[in-house]
């Protein structure tokens with residue numbers, strides 16, 4: 001059976017690797033020109049039952065433990081006046097450390113790539129569309145005019161999937177907020193104050209309709225994220241010159257002018273471009289009629305905003321489960337049902353969290369929530 005996987009992100013590569021572990025070859029068509037072609041983004045926490053389970057199925061548990069940072073789970077959460085709302089410190093010993101350890105996204109991708117034959121990933125091969133040939137077979141068209149035929153096609157090509165139209169008309173919609181990412185380089189040596197605020201893991205602060213967070217990565221950087229409730233065309237209408245990072249930083253600081261100066265020092269410590277992106281999501285609970293010979297996984301199937309922090313975990317679980325079904329000649333319908341059931345509550349949580357964290361009086365609501373969870377309030 002010839003399997004083509006569109007997209008070599010974490011989902012597509014996990015699928016290819018678990019197939020390989022069961023003696024099945026797959027061709028991964030990846031749009032990026034190579035593994036280093038694009039900045040891959042920050043650190044990810046992998047859960048025991050999703051990301052870590054998938055890596056066990058891929059035979060990569062030991063490799064994962066070597067790159068994972070349990071202490072990265074440390075977190076502090078403040079309100080925008082500087083009041084501490086919550087702090088979590090990871091134990092130095094014991095299995096509890098391995099609940100949701102952090103690992104850098106490029107290191108995870110490398111772990112998977114190193115465990116695949118070089119020839120299985122076709123870099124610089126963007127899928128433009130796919131067409132059914134009957135009997136579950138498909139022809140996959142690639143940029144540059146080439147095409148490939150396959151017996152099974154996996155759409156693991158993320159938010160703007162070119163395979164999704166074969167199964168559903170659904171498209172991602174704007175969630176009412178934008179995210180921004182900036183990077184602090186050489187944090188410990190060059191920016192010790194910012195580094196101390198972030199500690200071994202993550203720092204977050206919540207204001208009305210806006211958040212500021214920062215997360216330590218394993219490569220000496222700290223990634224600073226801003227999220228803001230705003231109109232979809234905000235990057236164009238805000239007057240912030242995103243193509244001039246130094247001036248953009250000054251303008252962004254003005255948006256946070258009433259926040260503690262030590263929090264804003266995080267923005268001062270950043271350098272390089274300001275990445276701004278709309279938060280989009282597919283409809284919660286999206287399902288489609290099973291079509292033989294093709295399916296979707298990960299963001300292509302259930303894109304959600306990062307407010308539940310589960311997208312990478314879900315895509316890896318999807319990739320590994322689908323590979324097991326394909327390798328064992330199982331029913332892809334069952335894989336799809338399980339994926340739909342898993343994704344729906346996560347997508348709901350992501351939408352609810354976005355509403356909560358970017359609402360009026362968000363910090364007070366979050367403080368009540370933690371007090372309720374710890375039994376201090378009804």
Ligand SMILES: Cc1cc2nc3c(=O)[nH]c(=O)nc-3n(C[C@H](O)[C@H](O)[C@H](O)COP(=O)(O)OP(=O)(O)OC[C@H]3O[C@@H](n4cnc5c(N)ncnc54)[C@H](O)[C@@H]3O)c2cc1C
Nearest residue numbers: 007009010011031126127158298299309310311312313315
């Ligand atoms: C700021 C931010 C923070 C996040 N934090 C977390 C977190 O802490 N924890 C978590 O679990 N999740 C997190 N997520 C979500 C997570 O990043 C995604 O859910 C996950 O990366 C999805 O993986 P994927 O493989 O399905 O898709 P992608 O990562 O989008 O990979 C798709 C791949 O397909 C390729 N591709 C795209 N189009 C084509 C094409 N036409 N032809 C060929 N190749 C193509 C792309 O180049 C890419 O390599 C975060 C997301 C964001 C934006």
